[in-house]
Amino acid sequence: MDNNFYITTPIYYPSAKPHMGHAYSSILADFFARFKRIQGFKVYFLTGTDEHGQKIQRAAEKKGMEPKKFCDEISKTFFDLSKTLNLSNNDFIRTTEERHKKSVEHLWKILEKKNEIYLSKYSGWYSVSDEAFYSEDEIEIKDTKKISKISGSQVEWVEEESFFFKLSKWQEPLLKFYSENPNFILPESRKNEVISFVKGGLKDLSVSRKSFSWGIKVPSNKDHVIYVWLDALTNYISALNYPITDDNLYKSFWPASLHLIGKDILRFHAVYWPAFLLAANITPPKRVYGHGWILSGEEKMSKSKGNILDPLEIIQNYGIDPLRYYLIKEVSFGNDGNISKDKLENCINSDLANNYGNLCQRVISFIEKNLSLEMPKNYKFNNEDTKTLKVYENNFNNLVNSIDIQNINFYVNFIQDQLFSANKYFNDQEPWKKKEDTDRLNTILYVSLELIRKISIMLYPIIPDTSLKVLKIFNIEEKNIDFNSIKVHESLKNIKKLTKISILFKKIEKND
């Protein structure tokens, strides 16, 4: 069986600074990457920045900067964000890198050689900020300016020679591909959208521009710059050293296991990208998952509404793990989700401080006071103990399977249930009343520690920093975390002494 797992985030377009949507995609991707690693997979996790195109060129001009210099600066903010978010990415690719350029040029040449690309002429209303053409009826006039009805962005008349990709001829092969790979597009509702779009007919796609220069030149015609999406999507293989197809990275990790993206760029990933690849005779990725947006209150965040929550500011105030936990747990994956300071604070207090943090604290403090942090010995499980521990075995396959279809809510709910169960266990067993019965006392404490260990391992992909802090109690290091070990109930028997921990999450004082 294939033991490799390749996951990607979108490469981010650095025309502005990072926002919550970027953080969300990245955190989720990191969750999957970390989970698959502790499950025993060889994981390659890629993120990066998409730096070409007219929008960037104009943004740079506006600031009086060279495009490359401009990109260097903003790309760095995304690179820094990947650190702040505690991403475990293996690589950070920039489309302005030489390795990427070579890869795109190669892909272009193949498409050209296979007659998938031809030179023609395009004219129409073009929006720079949308990177899209609009037909006459898709635009309207507002304040003497022509704008797109759909996005409201300004359009300009463009008439130019352009290379076209023969997208139309891939309509049937794509539909065949979708039906042969029913889980290629998830969630299901998005898949239906894509299929109905493709069924509606595909037009050939303009894949070059003459009107600006910031991009990768068409190898056979330097007047043209390669279309940003053809350029950008290729990052997923250029990072694996394509076109060196016998390279170890490429051989191990292509086709990608999962492109995790926002729903707004689904078409590029689910239609154009597999079409380019099929045309070049490259296997398309195994899955594209289009997640929802993070909203603030009921509305999409926007500067004018002043409801923007800056991920960096949130992390500054609350820490990275609370934000990761909130986004992963509180958002119904695939749907749009909400975030507000109020909800985040509630979540931190009840889930992280009261349930998880306090569980660790009460157990460890108890052991410190009664056993001087010695590992409880001579334990002997009774029915109640076994029942509590066995839940992990019984649900193991469900947990693994749910992650494989990106059903992270099942996974998180299971953790919730087990946190409750562990707290209840400690309550019901009342170790403070069993100080005379040392065997029973030891057993209760041992079981409680096992539960903390299991829960902390399951939490590792979500809140890695905190999880590692807790696992330190048992001297478990990151490289030794094994998801499969949640099925084991006597994994702590060789440990002699426990390490004390401090408060994991401080409660937030609510002032209202």
Next chain:
RNA sequence: GGCGGGGUAGCUCAGUUGGUUAGAGCGCGGGACUCAUAAGCCCGAGGUCAGUGGUUCGAUCCCACUUCCCGCUACCA
């Protein structure tokens, strides 16, 4: 206009291949305890499962219509 998804407790959402008292978390009210971050545990209040009609012995779950929300897509002009 077409296609698709959805309207379930104050809030965020599960769920039911149709079957006696519809679930969780948060919030709210009460209780017993004390190891713990006044945390945790127990009990409770709160829902005409959008509306109407139909199929059925029986519908929140199936069907039709209505209405509202969301997504994708098209078009008249």
